Amino acid sequence: MPNSKKKLLQGNEACVEGALYAGCDFFGGYPITPSTEIAEILSVRLPQRGGKFIQMEDEIASLGAVIGAALAGRKALTATSGPGFSLKQECLGYACIAEVPCVIINVMRGGPSTGYPTGPSQSDIMQAKWGTHGDHPAVALTPASVQEILTETVRAFNLSEKYRTPVIVLYDEIIGHMREPITIPEPGELEVINRAKPECAKEDYLPYDENYLVAPLAPFGEGYRYHVTGLNHKADGFPVNDSEIIRENNERIMRKIDENIEDIEKNEEVFLDDAEIGIFTVGSTARSARFAVNALRKEGIKAGLLRPLTIWPFPDKAVKKMADQVKFIVVPELNLGQMIGEVQRVGNGACEVLGINRVDGESIHPTQIIDLIKKHK
Amino acid sequence: MAVPAAKQRLSVPFDYDKYLRPGKLPHIWCPGCGHGIVLKSLLRAIDKIGWEKDNLCMVSGIGCSSRTTGYVDCNTVHSLHGRAFAFATGIKFSKPELNTIVISGDGDAMAIGGNHFIHLCRRNIDITVLVYSNAIYGMTGGQYSPTTPAGSYATTSRYGNIEPPFDPCEMAKAAGATFVARSTAYHTKELEKILLQALEHKGTSVVDIIDSCPIYYGRMNKFKSASHMMNGLEKDGTITVAQAAKLTPEEIGGRQLRGILHQAERPEYCENYDNIIVKQATATKGA
Amino acid sequence: MAEAEKKLPRIEIDAVRCKGCSICVDFCPTKVLIMKGTIVAVDNLAACTRCQLCDLRCPDFAIRVFD
Numbered sequence: 159m160p161n162s163k164k165k166l167l168q169g170n171e172a173c174v175e176g177a178l179y180a181g182c183d184f185f186g187g188y189p190i191t192p193s194t195e196i197a198e199i200l201s202v203r204l205p206q207r208g209g210k211f212i213q214m215e216d217e218i219a220s221l222g223a224v225i226g227a228a229l230a231g232r233k234a235l236t237a238t239s240g241p242g243f244s245l246k247q248e249c250l251g252y253a254c255i256a257e258v259p260c261v262i263i264n265v266m267r268g269g270p271s272t273g274y275p276t277g278p279s280q281s282d283i284m285q286a287k288w289g290t291h292g293d294h295p296a297v298a299l300t301p302a303s304v305q306e307i308l309t310e311t312v313r314a315f316n317l318s319e320k321y322r323t324p325v326i327v328l329y330d331e332i333i334g335h336m337r338e339p340i341t342i343p344e345p346g347e348l349e350v351i352n353r354a355k356p357e358c359a360k361e362d363y364l365p366y367d368e369n370y371l372v373a374p375l376a377p378f379g380e381g382y383r384y385h386v387t388g389l390n391h392k393a394d395g396f397p398v399n400d401s402e403i404i405r406e407n408n409e410r411i412m413r414k415i416d417e418n419i420e421d422i423e424k425n426e427e428v429f430l431d432d433a434e435i436g437i438f439t440v441g442s443t444a445r446s447a448r449f450a451v452n453a454l455r456k457e458g459i460k461a462g463l464l465r466p467l468t469i470w471p472f473p474d475k476a477v478k479k480m481a482d483q484v485k486f487i488v489v490p491e492l493n494l495g496q497m498i499g500e501v502q503r504v505g506n507g508a509c510e511v512l513g514i515n516r517v518d519g520e521s522i523h524p525t526q527i528i529d530l531i532k533k534h535k
Numbered sequence: 536m537a538v539p540a541a542k543q544r545l546s547v548p549f550d551y552d553k554y555l556r557p558g559k560l561p562h563i564w565c566p567g568c569g570h571g572i573v574l575k576s577l578l579r580a581i582d583k584i585g586w587e588k589d590n591l592c593m594v595s596g597i598g599c600s601s602r603t604t605g606y607v608d609c610n611t612v613h614s615l616h617g618r619a620f621a622f623a624t625g626i627k628f629s630k631p632e633l634n635t636i637v638i639s640g641d642g643d644a645m646a647i648g649g650n651h652f653i654h655l656c657r658r659n660i661d662i663t664v665l666v667y668s669n670a671i672y673g674m675t676g677g678q679y680s681p682t683t684p685a686g687s688y689a690t691t692s693r694y695g696n697i698e699p700p701f702d703p704c705e706m707a708k709a710a711g712a713t714f715v716a717r718s719t720a721y722h723t724k725e726l727e728k729i730l731l732q733a734l735e736h737k738g739t740s741v742v743d744i745i746d747s748c749p750i751y752y753g754r755m756n757k758f759k760s761a762s763h764m765m766n767g768l769e770k771d772g773t774i775t776v777a778q779a780a781k782l783t784p785e786e787i788g789g790r791q792l793r794g795i796l797h798q799a800e801r802p803e804y805c806e807n808y809d810n811i812i813v814k815q816a817t818a819t820k821g822a
Numbered sequence: 823m824a825e826a827e828k829k830l831p832r833i834e835i836d837a838v839r840c841k842g843c844s845i846c847v848d849f850c851p852t853k854v855l856i857m858k859g860t861i862v863a864v865d866n867l868a869a870c871t872r873c874q875l876c877d878l879r880c881p882d883f884a885i886r887v888f889d
Contacts, residue, residue: 184629205816210628210808215654219621222614222651226594226625229612230633234625252615378610378626379633381589385556385605387613396559396605397613548877548886560839560883567843571881723878749843762848765879 163342169334170195170237172304173263173327174203175342176311177235180350182261183209184232186223188216188242191275192331193265196237217242221249221262228258229386231353231377233315237263240282241272243289250324251290252388254411257366259318259353259375261311263327265334266441266492268519277519278331280441280492286326287470293408295415297422298326298470300440304338309348310467316351317422321414322372328469330492332442332521356382364393366407371414415471424467425476429455433462435531436484436509438477438501440469443490443522450527461531469497474504481505488530490514490522554578554588556608563602567753567761569720569746569769570667574603576723577636577665580730592633594623596648598674599748600640600667617648620655623662631805634734637664642672645681645701656710659738660804664712665730666703666741669748677751688755707741708797714740715797720747721769722793732795738803745769745791831872832888833864839884846876846885 167175173196177185185204187197197213204211210227214220220236227234238246243264253260266282268274273281282289286298297317301310311327318325354374356363363382367373376382389397390404398404415422428451430436435454437447444465454461464480466473481487481501486509489498498513505511514530516522555578564570581591591609595601597616604611610633614622619637627635637655644652644666655662671689672678679689681701688695707715714736718726726744733740747753747768749761758764776794779787802810833854842860852869855862855876862885876885 184625186625202816205808205813206820208813211812212624212628214621214624215650218618219624219651219654222618222621223625223628225614226612226622226627227629228625229610229622230626230629232629248615249618377630378592379590379630383588383609383611385611385613387605388615389613546872546874546889548874548888551883555883561841562882564881566841567845568881571883572879575878575880575883720881721879760848761843761845765845765849 164339165342166337166339167304168195168337169304169307169329170265171199172308172340173237173311174199176308177261177315178203178207179308179343179348180233180312180315181352182233182235182315183207184224184227184234185209185211185236186214186220186227186234187236188214188220188238190217190239190242192267192334193237193239193263196263217245218248221246221253221260224260225249225253225256225258228260229378233319235261235263237265239265239267239275240269240279243282243285247285247290251292251294253324254290254294255388255390256386257322257372257375257411258324258386259322260324261314261318261327262324263311266328266330268517274519276331278442278492278521279517280330280443281496281517282328283469283491283493283496286328293412295323295412296326296470297321297323297415297468298328299467300328300469301333301467302441302444302465303333304336305340306467307333308340308342312348312350316349319351319353320372321418322375323411323415328441330441365395366391366393368393371410371417419471422468422471423473423476425473426465426467428463428465429460430462430464430480432460433480433483434460434485435462435535436480436487437461437463437490437527438480438487438497439463439490440466440497443492446522446524447490447527449524450531453524453528454531459531459535472500472504477501477504481508484509486510486512486534488512488514488527490527492516492522549579549582551575551578554581554608555606559606562606564599565673565748565750567747567749568599568673569669569765570600570603572720572723573665573667573726573744573746574606576726577730578607579727580734583731584734586634586734590632590634592623592626592635593638594619594626594635595638596640596643598640598643598672600638601643603638617643617646617651619643620648620651620664624655624658624660627660627662628805628808631661635662637662639664639666641666641668641670641682641703642680645703645706653706653710656707656712656739656741658804659711659713659801661737662739663733663736664739664741666743668703668743668745669752670700671748671752673748673751677748677755687752689752690755703741703743704796711739711801712741712797713738713799713801714795716741716795717743717745717773717791717793719745719769719773719793721765725793729795736798738801745773830867831870833867833870834886834888835862835864836884837861839882841882843881845879845881849875849879851875
């Protein structure tokens with residue numbers, strides 16, 4: 159990146175850079191700690207480039223407006239934290255079934271309820287997957303550095319546009335508020351995916367055309383007149399009572415993610431090749447885990463880290479491989495045990511799985527991980 | 536071929552099919568439900584203003600009224616319960632050239648969507664809101680709503696409703712809507728005229744439309760038929776602003792006012808954003 | 823001219839759309855329409871004044887008056 163710009167940025171500032179790089183031209187949000195900087199900065203930056211910023215009356219309306227903007231053809235973003243994410247679940251489900259691309263940033267804080275607004279947490283891992291009712295696809299990305307917040311925000315927009323689905327970016331307050339020197343990529347350096355436009359005659363357009371796994375989405379106002387609903391619908395977007403179509407509707411929105419898991423999945427592996435002890439974690443906790451792995455290696459303990467940048471869909475394949483290889487897996491997380499259940503499910507008894515959990519608003523220190531591994535090995 | 540003069544003079548019925556999606560009728564509304572009458576008035580108003588279907592966007596929430604969007608051949612969103620105002624705000628703000636209408640009901644707009652309704656009015660964004668007020672939750676089988684009159688019956692107010700009703704027009708006016716009007720399904724030509732004025736208005740326009748739910752509200756409140764209900768609630772239960780001006784409050788009694796109840800000029804949201812925000816932002820860009 | 827005035831209108835009823843709510847029958851000022859079973863029917867076409875109230879108040883898009 160010879161011409162790229164170096165900057166010292168906060169995580170939430172990097173999120174803005176990523177969003178703008180991806181072509182975000184609409185933000186609808188509501189103030190909530192610790193994500194508010196994203197709204198504040200975009201209120202300045204978006205109008206400078208003809209984009210739209212609106213502070214809505216509540217969290218629900220924020221995602222509602224974002225969905226409306228996306229239907230009007232915009233790349234739309236909202237940002238929130240735990241309690242706001244709870245409120246957004248209603249519209250999140252709508253975006254899933256109506257297949258409206260949009261990006262939701264969730265800077266996680268302690269919970270439940272208002273919880274601990276200024277402390278870090280990873281307690282929305284399961285909410286990102288199961289928060290809204292009904293079976294639905296979940297795509298959630300978990301950056302672990304300020305630089306990654308930028309690149310993963312770009313990837314979130316790309317995935318949402320490509321698969322016509324809401325994409326969640328989950329990061330904890332530590333990386334949301336920490337400052338690191340990062341490189342702002344030059345235009346063209348990172349891939350930016352724009353929404354596929356229909357190629358058919360306007361009168362033949364079907365917003366949920368069965369000939370596609372992901373049909374092109376026409377922006378409102380360009381002559382493709384169609385209907386959007388949160389009810390189960392057929393290819394033309396109109397609600398149905400036909401059980402066969404309802405089944406296909408529900409299954410296809412899952413299938414479009416499941417069948418493209420390799421495109422969506424992204425993991426970082428640290429010393430995993432010959433690891434005898436595995437660590438599985440995300441976000442700020444992965445930074446401690448990386449430190450722990452390096453320290454343990456220096457002592458001759460073969461620890462390795464599997465760090466997903468896509469937590470949903472869950473990296474079953476990579477976790478299975480690790481579980482078959484190592485003696486035990488440690489899952490440190492800033493909650494009382496969310497990812498660990500998934501690791502146990504995938505491992506299915508192949509190895510022992512141990513949790514390190516913290517919900518006191520403090521980060522998991524590398525020594526906690528090191529101590530547990532030394533004690534248990 | 537020459538057409539006799541008399542034939543040219545006589546009116547032709549309005550061609551609603553021009554604005555309806557083919558094959559969608561008969562609609563789902565119950566026999567005698569006023570929603571179809573309201574929709575017809577709206578379609579005639581849209582025809583009069585001459586909006587192209589490609590540039591027309593209709594957004595609804597959930598409920599009987601909100602099924603309207605499925606029938607109209609334009610850009611339509613059947614959104615979430617109460618959230619049509621938020622969805623529509625996102626659409627209109629993104630593409631101000633889209634003529635945007637929200638179709639809502641009394642439960643959708645005054646209860647679950649109350650907050651969104653207030654703030655849409657406050658922003659004075661150029662959206663026309665139709666509240667189909669039938670004083671009942673019809674889709675779920677007849678529960679009392681925020682506009683159900685005190686003392687009347689619903690499946691969740693079997694002993695009589697003890698809650699006082701909301702006035703959607705007073706709410707809209709207080710919140711900052713710049714065009715507020717009321718009409719009824721019974722007064723179909725008057726409604727068409729008011730809707731046309733609402734569509735023409737720049738800024739948030741709200742039209743509260745009293746229509747009847749003969750199946751749920753009507754049966755539980757001893758109305759014999761749809762027309763009996765229309766006569767009782769819509770014709771005799773309302774009075775025009777002009778008529779009311781000549782009467783004492785006692786003479787007006789419980790009748791609701793029809794006509795334009797409030798009209799004001801105030802900067803429109805999307806224009807304000809362009810004129811103030813974008814101007815300021817681009818001027819200070821280099822700073 | 824006199825002949826044109828005597829000419830009867832044509833009232834089209836869409837039996838599929840009509841739900842038989844009777845609104846058009848009840849509000850017709852000249853009692854042109856009646857209920858026949860569960861849908862509306864024309865009973866006295868000669869009385870029709872072409873006022874179109876039946877069309878305007880029909881919730882079901884089911885009745886139209888042509889000249």
